[in-house]
Amino acid sequence: MMKKAIASILLGCAVAVSATAFAAGDAGNTNTTSGAQQGAEATSSMSHGEVKKVDTSAGKLTIKHGPLKNLDMEAMTMVFRVKDPALLSQVKVGDKIDFVAEEIDGALTVTKLQKQ
Structure with missing residues (x-):
């Protein structure tokens, strides 16, 4: 048992x-x-925005954008670094763009960009 x-x-x-x-x-x-x-x-998922300033010497873009869902940010105008400086030559002030921004090394950085 x-x-x-x-x-x-x-x-x-x-x-x-x-x-x-x-x-x-x-x-x-x-x-x-x-x-x-x-x-x-x-x-x-790309966000929509409008280029307000292109600063090639600093490698930055100022973008007036809609909500950035992946970063939980509301619509606003702000400065972003660009991952690839060649992206800066593709746009000018006033261009409507679709873009992806990510936080890289503590800085908001545009990693993909295309004109609308």
Whole structure:
């Protein structure tokens, strides 16, 4: 009788551990996938704006923009660094643009840009 009880306890523990490991593994995969999807959506969703100033010597753009959803920012006019200085030659004051801004090394930086 004692052997049966020990076997039942061991079997119960093995099932519980397996179920916990399976659930944790499943949840981990779900979180990783959704995190990657959220990152891709944030990067691919462009914001709209108007170029107010182009400062090629400083590598910066002043943009009057709508909400920046990926950065949780409201519409405003502000200065951004540009990741690639070549982007500055593509625009001039008054141009309507679509762009992606990200926080890189503590500075808001335009990483993608295209004229509307």
